[in-house]
Structures are given as structure tokens and as C-alpha cells.
Amino acid sequence: MQYDSSFMTTLHQAPPMRRLALLLLLPVSLSAQSADLVLRHATIYTVNAKAPNAQAVAVKDGKIVYVGSDAGVAKFVGPSTRSFDLTGRFVYPGFVDSHAHFTGIGQREMTLNLEGTRTKEAFLARVDSAVKKARPGAWVAGRGWIETFWSPPLFPTRQDLDRIAPNNPVVLTRADGHASVANSMALRLAKVTKTTAVPSGGAINMDRDGEPTGMLIDHAQGLVLGIVPVATEADLERALQLASERELSLGWTQVQDAHGSWREVERMRKLYRDGRLKIRIYKTITGPGAEADRLIAQGPGESEFNDRFEVRAIKLVMDGALGSRGAALLAPYSDDVTNVGLITMDTVAAKDMMRRALKAGLQVWTHAIGDRGNRLTLNLYEGAFKAVPVAQRKVADPRWRDEHSQIVSPPDLVRFKQLGIIPSMQPSHAIGDLFFVPSRLGLERTKGAYAWQTFFSMGLPVAGGTDAPVERGEPMIEFYAAVARKSLDGKSGPGWHPEEKVTRAQALKMFTWNGAFAAFEERRHGSIEVGKAADFTVLDQDIMKVPEAQILKTKNVMTVVGGEIVYGGK
Ligand SMILES: [Zn+2]
DSSP, X not given: OOOOHHHHHHHHHSOHHHHHHHHHHHHHHHHHHSOSEEEESOEEEOOOTTSOEESEEEEETTEEEEEEOHHHHGGGOOTTOEEEEOTTOEEEEOEEEEEEOHHHHHHHHHSEEOTTOOSHHHHHHHHHHHHHHSOTTOOEEEEEEOGXXXXXXXXXXXXXXXXXXXXXXXXXXXXXXXXXXEOHHHHHHTTOOTTOOOOTTEEEEEOTTSOEEEEEEETTHHHHHTTSOOOOHHHHHHHHHHHHHHHHHHTEEEEEESSOOHHHHHHHXXXXXXXXXXXXXXXXXXXXXXXXXXXXXXXXXXXXXXXXXXXXXXXXXXXXXTTTTXXXXXXXXXXXXXXOOOBOSOHHHHHHHHHHHHHHTOEEEEEEOSHHHHHHHHHHHHHHHHHSOGGGOSSSSOOOEEEEOOBOOHHHHHHHHHHTOEEEEOHHHHHHHTTTHHHHHOGGGGTTBSOHHHHHHTTOOOEXXXXXXXXXXXXXXXXXXXXXXXXXXXXXXXXXOGGGOOOHHHXXXXXXXXXXXXXXXXXXXXXXXXXXXXXXXXXXXXXXXXOHHHHTTOOEEEEEETTEEEEEOO
């Protein structure tokens, strides 16, 4: 057994009576000293500026009790300690996804996945087997087909699906999410006929006889997708558990869930009680409306299940997205000169709700993509801060957040700093969008777009997220996008503004400490320090040093949440 030399020094310096007492306590003290978990022989990036690197950590009762050298950690190893020699692997504070849609991640795992079907026959065979497993009348929904590989490369039709699914409504979304094919039963249930009014921003494809082919483009998809029934409680539980397992396997230790209902909250609480949810979730409730009012009435609660779950934020949506030209702009789209996008928020209700939320001590998140969407969000936040002075607030520094902060008019950038707004940003959005943003908005408006480094240089804690399942939701894709600001195959072009990329240290902070800060939890996790929760992500490569392209090939090998090994470690 190893002795702590500092403890022995204390023993020798103690007066005789104290010495006796200390001797009696000796076995107890030593067992208290031995850790539950030790990780050693590692390269540890702590995200603690005072001691940025270490070789070993020790964990007791879910908290970090030691950060330092392999020699120093030895005294924490007792008979019941699980001690891992990480053989030089790389340990980071547990990764935080500051913006994702948790239930949606699980649902994506559950729905019929049509990715990789290279022929129409393979596509139909996969649908056929899903239909055979479904009860008659039950919906079959799926996603991921793409006809460009088929010969001939033509869209599927309702008749193709009717042959294999006469008694089940079927709707299958193309890989890009911009089109879906429905069978006749689904069209009938959705009341889609040749005379249906076509929603703006959409199309209902017709055949030579003027009847719907089954193909619904963009906004017309909602006619059918909107009536697919909400999942049963059992489906919801399964989605939540699948989401948790997937996220932990990728190295995420917390997801900040970017919308939600009390139904979901109750379901999550049940799964935490049953030990089926291991990941941390910081949950928002969608507003404005009755659900958000309920949260305002109760105020921010205590964190639950050993700090794994907390409900203290309201999520609002200001505008649409760039892909469908719904993002609200100050001037028209360059490629659609009559269109300035959409404000989707009830701003009157939101204005009132924000003031009540501020008084109650709740955090507000607002989705804002276009420069007008962002300006209106800042205006509303500013109005609330003026109307409710600090003395009337339950929480003085509200840490309100702007979700996406994508296209910001340059004069508005500094207002984030002035108002203390957290830019919550998803690097993968930039490397997907920047291919079409220069033509859609013009090069001038790419200044102030995805302005990660500008926000960092103001001292703002940019919080990093994925927006999964809109994006794939993988930490290595986000880390790479943040530091490379290039597509996954290394491409970029005019308007990509490489000066807005971030350093690796900044990227690591986006997905650790800054995420924790954006949830008021930086004292609990977000860095590897004594006293904080033992949340670790262990990778097989050094993402702080490997060549850029290697980041994408890096794998998570172990995830630890609150001292519990929840993935890997075998
Ligand atoms: Zn989102």
C-alpha cells in the first residue's frame, strides 16, 4: 500500500493526543483516500488554464479528487479502485452538445433508414420488410433514399408503394429532407388530391392524368408528414434511450435539448429513475404559450438525479432557415428578390413572456438565423433587460442565448457583447451552408456570417452544438468544422471567411467549458479540476495536434459521466 507523504508529515507534527487520534483514524483515512476510478498513463487536456495538462485523474463519489501525474495518482489506488492504464490515449472534459434535439436523435435511430439503397428494387425491398412488420393501418415512415443512383434515376411513385403497402400509410423522405414520397393511403388520410391547394414553398407533383404522383416537394411534405401520429409513450421511451446510447458512444456527456414539452420532461424523469438515461440533459421548454407559462410559474427547479437533469430554460423560434429561404433578412434574398424570409414568432406574446421569464430567473434561448431574425432577437432581449432591472430579477445575469447566430449584420455583432448574449453556434451548419450562401445572400452578407472568431475576440463564451438530427451530431465533425472551416473533403471558396475559424483550444472550449457556462453549470463540469464532476471523453487520437483531416478519423473509446463508465472501458 502506498502512503501519502503529506499525510505522514501531518502525523509527525501533531501533538501527542492528536497523534493518537490520527493513528486510530488511520485505516479509515486511507480507505477514504482510495478512489473509485483512476485513469492514468494518459494525455489529459483539462481546459483549466492554471494546469492545462496532466497524466492521471482520480475519482471518488462521482467527483474528481486528483488531477496530476502518474506518480501522484498512485496513492489513490486501493483494493476496490478500477484503475485504467490508458496507454497514452487522450482525455478531455466530457463533451457538451449545446444545441440538439434529443428525442429527434432517437427517432432518427428508430425510423426506417433507407440510406445506401443503390437500386429501386433494394429500396422497395427494405420498405416491404418494414411494412410486413407493421400492424395493418399503422404508419410506416422512413428516410434516406436518393434516386440519382437508380436506373432510370426517376422519383418513386405512390403506385410503387401501393403494390407493397396497400393497407398501411407510408411516407418516405429523400436523403436531403427536401422531398418525400407517400403512398395512396397516406395521401387519402392527408386529403391530398389533384385539387389540394399547394402550400407556398412547395409542390405536389402530378402525373399525365393530373393526379398526384405521391411526390411532395419541400413545404408540401408537411401535408402528409404533419399527420404522422405522435409516438406512443413506449416509442418515446425507446427514442430517448436510443438517443442516450448513441450520444454516449460518440463521447457526448451532456446534451442541451433545444425544445421540449412537459410530457417529454416526465418521460425523461421516469427513465432517469429507472437508470435508463445516463447522459446529462439540460432541458428547454418550448414557448411562448401554456407550457412555458407553467415553467415560469414554478421557476427554475433544483437539478435532479445527481445533477444529470435540469429544466430552467425556454426555447423560442424567431425565423426559418436559409435552405428554404425562411431565414428573416433585412434585405431580400439575392436569388429571390421578392422574398425577405419569415418571422415565425408571435413577437407580442414573446415580449411579455420574456419579461416574466427574466423576473422568474429563467434562461431564454431564441433560434435566429437571418440578420433580421438576429436583430429582432437582440431588440427583444434588450427590451426585456431594460424593463426588468437587476433588482427585480431572480437571477442577475440571465445568460440568455441566441441559437445559431448565423447571419448577423456587422453592426449587431457588438450588441451580443453589450447585452451579454451567448452565441450558441453549430460549426457544421457553416460548412454545409457556405456552399450556397454566397449566391443566396451575396458576398457582402457573408461578413458577419458564422462569426465564431469575432465573438471569441470580444470575450464571449461561444457555445458549440450540433443541431442533430438536422446535422449528424458527431463531435469530431463539429470540432473539425470549427478549426478547419472547410467541407469534410477539405474544400472552401469565396465568402467562407477563413479568419473566422477558431483555434483548437477555442474549439475544445466551445464543446466543454463554454457549453457548461451556457447552462449555468461551469462550477459543476466543463473542465477537469478537483471538485468537479468526473465527466471525461477519451479519444484514440490527439485532436489538439493531429493534422486537420485526421480529426475526422478520431474515435471515442470511453465516456465517463459522474465517475460512471457509460461507454467503452472494456
Ligand atoms: Zn435546432
